Amino acid sequence: MTEQAGQEPEQTAFEAALRTTVAAQFAHTMDDLQRLVRIPSVSWPAFDPAHVARSADAIAELLRDTGVFDVVDIRRAPVAGGEGADGAEPELGQPAVVARREARNGRPTVLLYAHHDVQPPGRDEDWHTPPFEPTERDGRLFGRGAADDKAGVMAHIGAIRALAAAAEAEGRELDLGIALFIEGEEEWASQSFGNFLRENRDLLAADAIIVADSSNWDTETPALTVALRGAVAFNMSVRTLDHALHSGMHGGAVPDAMLAAVRLLDTLWNADGSVAVDGLISADIDAPDYGEARLREESGLLDEVSPIGRGSILSRVWAQPAITITGIDAPDVANASNTLIPSVRVRVSARIAPGQDPEAAYAAITKHLVDRAPYGARVEFEGGDLGQAFLVDTSGWAVAEVRGAMADAWQREPVDIGVGGSIPFIAELVEEFPAAQILVTGVEDPDGRAHSPNESLHIESFRKSLLTEALFLARLDARTS
Numbered sequence: 001m002t003e004q005a006g007q008e009p010e011q012t013a014f015e016a017a018l019r020t021t022v023a024a025q026f027a028h029t030m031d032d033l034q035r036l037v038r039i040p041s042v043s044w045p046a047f048d049p050a051h052v053a054r055s056a057d058a059i060a061e062l063l064r065d066t067g068v069f070d071v072v073d074i075r076r077a078p079v080a081g082g083e084g085a086d087g088a089e090p091e092l093g094q095p096a097v098v099a100r101r102e103a104r105n106g107r108p109t110v111l112l113y114a115h116h117d118v119q120p121p122g123r124d125e126d127w128h129t130p131p132f133e134p135t136e137r138d139g140r141l142f143g144r145g146a147a148d149d150k151a152g153v154m155a156h157i158g159a160i161r162a163l164a165a166a167a168e169a170e171g172r173e174l175d176l177g178i179a180l181f182i183e184g185e186e187e188w189a190s191q192s193f194g195n196f197l198r199e200n201r202d203l204l205a206a207d208a209i210i211v212a213d214s215s216n217w218d219t220e221t222p223a224l225t226v227a228l229r230g231a232v233a234f235n236m237s238v239r240t241l242d243h244a245l246h247s248g249m250h251g252g253a254v255p256d257a258m259l260a261a262v263r264l265l266d267t268l269w270n271a272d273g274s275v276a277v278d279g280l281i282s283a284d285i286d287a288p289d290y291g292e293a294r295l296r297e298e299s300g301l302l303d304e305v306s307p308i309g310r311g312s313i314l315s316r317v318w319a320q321p322a323i324t325i326t327g328i329d330a331p332d333v334a335n336a337s338n339t340l341i342p343s344v345r346v347r348v349s350a351r352i353a354p355g356q357d358p359e360a361a362y363a364a365i366t367k368h369l370v371d372r373a374p375y376g377a378r379v380e381f382e383g384g385d386l387g388q389a390f391l392v393d394t395s396g397w398a399v400a401e402v403r404g405a406m407a408d409a410w411q412r413e414p415v416d417i418g419v420g421g422s423i424p425f426i427a428e429l430v431e432e433f434p435a436a437q438i439l440v441t442g443v444e445d446p447d448g449r450a451h452s453p454n455e456s457l458h459i460e461s462f463r464k465s466l467l468t469e470a471l472f473l474a475r476l477d478a479r480t481s
Contacts, residue, residue, distance in 0.1 A: 443461065
């Protein structure tokens, strides 16, 4: 175990007891995780919200059973823009689980965040095992939400449970303040997040915040996420005709919407696949060594397909913008007819570099598309969803404490990483709790396939992540704020 500055022998002995407790409880923790994975808590509107409610109930019960908290509750808040007017009932977001115990004797309070909703599973035939039947194989637990983010939920619960049991065995009183916020709609844009923070500010206020929704460097090396790209997503419609036409009668003279859309979308990228939109910026972020061979291994890139972009690989996914077309509304092949299509709608999803204002990025991308519309095609936009990028201030005491806990739990020094994905609500945490130190951790690994078929959790990495958090909480319990 790495020696901690100012650590007393009693604390060292307590941490030894804590390690033993984490190991003894781990099978129980895995059982609880599997029970949560069996609940198909997809928060998207097309899915049954009763499953999300059932997931919240199960987590609230687990928290009550710890005996640690003064308050455990399930709450909802109005979605942004859905607060209601003229006496109308507000549109509420999905249920979140909250809990709190107050700090004593000058100890700090830590807020632990994770989310219990999951992505849709996709097609069953793309899974090797049923998506909501957790299956252990080759040291991994497979299932939708097994990694993202029900393992984050259970890392919090398992760490708290171990801390409480070890303290009871050692005859210690816990003075650390702990708050939990287990969100129910992170996978559906956290639409009530800001209102939820404002309505529950006193319950969630803390000196440090752990957002357990990221990844480790690999299955052997822990990581602290210090940079996240922002997000811009919107729908674009392209129209060239007021009605469909026979392609034999008019093809070659009349531009159809698909032709216009394909040519327009192609202008978003340079020939090497890098983004070609003026006004989008890149950031300067230090990155560990990461070569093309590792990219191919972790991404499943086909042997004959080359990577895209320019600069180092990690700068492309951590510090540069990226644009992806994630959906197209058009006739599918099974229903294709010899018809010139009058309109096409596409979903444009962009990741923007840390330091880029998302409103400026949205304006730059939409201006680019309007200016380059071929054949005078009519281009319209709807549903702009914007998310702030994030850079962590790594100078605070909480960062030092979590790095030390990672090193001791994993027996390897942690790596600071960026993540190409986005957690837009972190900006709202910063706005509501400007003095709190925010730590972005996680239980995922490069082969976890979050959001994809065959999502999985590396079980030994999960155990180390749980131990990391237990050690971190124990050290905060010995610290005066």
